Every structure is written in structure tokens, then in C-alpha cells.
Amino acid sequence: MTGPRYIAFEGAEGCGKSTQAARYASAIDAVLTRETGGTDIGARLREILHDTSIHDMAPRAEALIAAADRAQHLDQVVRPALDAGRTVVSDRSVYSTLAYQGYGRRLDVDQLRQINDWATGGLWPDLVVFIDTPDDVIAERMSTRNLDRFEAAGDDFHDRVIDGFRTMAAADPDRWISVQAVGSIAQVAQSIYDSIAEWSER
Template sequence: MSLFITFEGVEGSGKSTQILLLAETLRQGGFNVLTTREPGGCPLSDKIRHLLLHPDQGEVASETELFLYLAARAQHVFEIIRPALAAGKIVLCDRFADATTAYQGFARGLDLSLIHRFNDFAVGGLVPDLTLLLDMPVENGQERLAHRNHTTGSRRDRLELEPDTFHERVRQGYLCLARDYPERFRVVNALAGREELALEISTLVEPFLAEVN
């Protein structure tokens, strides 16, 4: 048996940090883990990531954005995620289909039922076993990003440059999804310290490990 876990949350909520920590814990426990991220995860999808996130793209139609995300996801599932799951791995993915619902649906305002159908089509019906939503107020995430970008010398990407009101709609969209799909969503308080959060996440993942060889 395999296990597919996705991490979601507003910019700067600590997804990448927690994926690394969980992967380390699981590998120490002897599990075969693959970590990956969206948009991207394979060469073709990484090219689409560049197109999507580059800040100097001019105005991008929401529909264009939606199809680029879906195209990147379809290839990522085909080339990386499905083969890893078929090989019995635990796949930890930094953002997945719920991000499209939150960003292009709730925040951009595209039709939610259409997005649901397109997402389902793009991934061939693949649904995560568990989705960890790292929830925090938008301004705290933005502060962390400002600090991280200052330290690493990187620029904000096209989505990070959206105003706080956009990111607030993303946050509320994610919370709405968590209420709609309580069987697979777990919401954690992303304001907690790194180690505290890592422990909480390990505890939430624990019951799912019995299913994995």
C-alpha cells in the first residue's frame, strides 16, 4: 500500500519546512518517501512553473493560469506521483489540486464546480489520502516571506505579489475545503514553532502508516 499526503496553506505558512521534517522522520522509520512540489515536480511541469510564477509576465488571464496549473499537474501525476504510489512509496506533495480550488476558484473567482471537474480530469481521479492544511493569518505568512526573501536574496513571485485581500480569499477557501472534506483534511495551527508543528503533523500521519508496507 502507498500513501499520498498533500500540504496546503497560504504563502509562507511553512509547508516546505514541514515536508522536509516529516520526510526525515518517516525515512528514519524505514519508509520509502518521495517529496515533490507543485507547480513543477518534473522537467515539463517545472517549465510551466517558470511561466506561471515569473513576475514579469504582464497581465495573465485567470483562465490561462488555470489551464497552465492543470497541465503542469497532469504531467506531474503521470510522470512522478502515480509511478511512486504504484511502487508503494509515501508521496509528500507541496500543494496539489486543492491549491487550484483555493487560488483560481476562491481567490480568482473562477467557477468552483468547473474547477472541481477539471482537477479531477487532470489527475485521473487521484485524491490525497490526507491533506494537511497549515493555517495562519495572511500577514504572518507575508512577514515570514519578507524575512526569507531578504535572507535568500530572492524576489517575490507573481502570485506572492498579489495583495493581502487575494491571499485572505485563498485562506478562507482552504478553510472552506477543510469543512467540505473533513475525512481527508486536517487543519493545524501554522503559528506554532517548527518542532511543535512537526510533532503534531507526525501524530496526525501516524494512523495512516499502518496501511503502508
């Protein structure tokens, strides 16, 4: 694939995707952004979504707040960068909604796809880099964090989320690449770089 690309890094909490997205964006001089919170408006929406004092948010409300963040993000950051010829690397994307609110919260995944296709104006990532991390590594990393509302949602929720990511990756191999997060940060980064280079040559 030639030209600017919209690349999303996805994975479970604590998988290392934020670190790897930043490394890859720097390596290729891409625009680095994130969902949620990639715009000023999105940052305010993110505060609501991650606020640990909120215990009664309806899953549908959660999904719609995420979609609102995404609509602003694509309009303000992603689409203008692509139009200017810049590749965009995003720490999370629409697929996090499918994993978290769809598989995790058990909302209808097809309905979420329709809602988010409208929110994005049909602009979905060209490539999804799924960082698949062993459960024990994630558990160790999470044990040292002050957990936000999603991170504290419980093991069953997070098991459904990671199963959702794996299901989506297996169902769409032309768009997704899976990288096992085993080894040092530099080793994982090299695996990501090599996998993306191979995908680009298809």
C-alpha cells in the first residue's frame, strides 16, 4: 500500500501499545494521536469515561460518548493529516469500542459498527496492529497502576475484551496483524516494524 495510512494500535490494558505506537510514529515521522482524548473536546469526554467515581454509566451511554470522541477526533486530527499526506498512528481506534463496549459490555457488535461507521464518516483504519500480550505479563503491569474505570472493570470483562480483539484479528487478516509482546520493548518494536513492512508489500 502506498500513500498516507491510518494505522491503529490495539490491545488489552497494559499491553504496551501506547509505548509501541509512540515508537513507531517517531520512527516513520507520522502524526501520533489517541482515542479517547485526542482533541480538547475528546479530553473532556475521556475524563467522564475513565472517572472512577462513576458507577452507574449505561453501556449504551458509554458507547455513544466514545463515538462522539471519535467523530471529533477523525474530523479534527485524522482526516486533515491524511489529506495533507501524513500517515497517522493512533493509540486505539474504533475497534476498541467493538472490543470494550461490544464484547466487553455485551452490546450488539453489528449495531456498534453501524453507529461508528456514521461517526467516522466511513473512515476506518487501514491497518490494525494488535499487540497480543500474555495474561501474566498484563496482570503484573496492572498491579502497579492506579486503575481507571475500565482497568478496574474485573477479570471477566477484560477476558471478553481480549477475546474480542483476537476474534476480530482472526476474522480480518488483510487489515489486522498480530504481534506477540514477548521480549524487550526494543524487540517487540522490531517485530512490529517488520510485520508492518511485510503488510505494506502485499
